[in-house]
Amino acid sequence: MKLYSMPSSGNSYKVRLLLALLGRDYEIVHVEDASPALAEAKAEGRLPFGKAPVLELDDGRLLPESNAIIYHLAEGSTYIPTDPLQRATMLSWLFWEQNQHEGVVAVRGALNFYPSRKHLATPERMADLLDRGHALLQIMEDRLKGHDWLAGDQMSVADISLYGYTHTAGARGGFDMARFPAINQWLGRIQALPGYVRIDA
Template identity: 40%
Template sequence: MLRLYDSRMSGNSWKIRILLSQLGLPYERVTLDIAQGETRTPAFRRISRFARVPVLELEDGRCIAESGAILAYLAEGSPLLPTEPWLRAEVLGWMFFEQADLQKPLALPRVYHLHGQAAAEADEIARLHRDGYTALAPLEAWVEDHDWLVGERYTLADLAVSVYVSLADQGGYDMARFGAIRRWTARVAAQPGWVPLLPAG
């Protein structure tokens, strides 16, 4: 069985759980406590060369690090990852954009807020917000005119890009400014097999 090493509040880990659910793949979940240093132990470093989650351990014991690589591996052969080269490149392009331009500016302010560090890190949050709002602008412009990021249907691009965007308000972002993005993330969350970050209740 597949084994997913993740953490409770990680957006990158949440992406993998959503995809595993949407593909109907059974897996074992191993949830690590990052604050307690569980990703920095020698045992975990043997699993993850980067000492971070998520990591997917395959049935044969090989491990895949980095959320984008895991998503692409799992989605291979499914409708979520097109086989036509141009469409596939478009999906990957959005995924690269998310990791390069959106992930850090959206994720770090959220971490500071969740850990009660927002006041102490106010200057850093303001800098990250400037970068984040800059990156959100082209996404808003795209989804104003398109229901989905690639083609005419939900793909891996929508899943990968939407997760941290949907959590941005937890980092102090004013997402009321982005009506098209909010409608798009609602469409993504309405897809069959989508699971919440945390269990209900």
């Protein structure tokens, strides 16, 4: 397999993290933001939706979108619940991550992190994203207060998906993570897993 991965992106990191936890071998193609490699991958049609990550399978087929990739890679593993309702709950967190969480938590982090986006970080926008992000993180906190994992009784790809941008929400996004002790304990559980790799590994 070949993974077209943006090293600094939480979306790409989700896939690298799952591959590490699964102990899978793969080739990586770094397509960092605004890099010649990214432009080349786009020109060659390797990024069907115009962005990373994309997983190129052994037979050459291309699978875009981080949550679709981790779902595919986790098939047959303990990261996909066998119970139908728990599996559907896992999917609901995946949809929520892309529909709600990423568009606020990740966006605020990106406006802080990437110099090319600094001009978009108006005080009004950053304040709005901060308030909305804290509200979204509280949804996770409420779930994790009484549960170790987001869906079911064991870790699933829902946890990997939400970990991607939540673990840098404080450092990159400036969110007050001290408000969320249950999230912080959850982050620690993931970081203690055998095979865990950091986003900058």
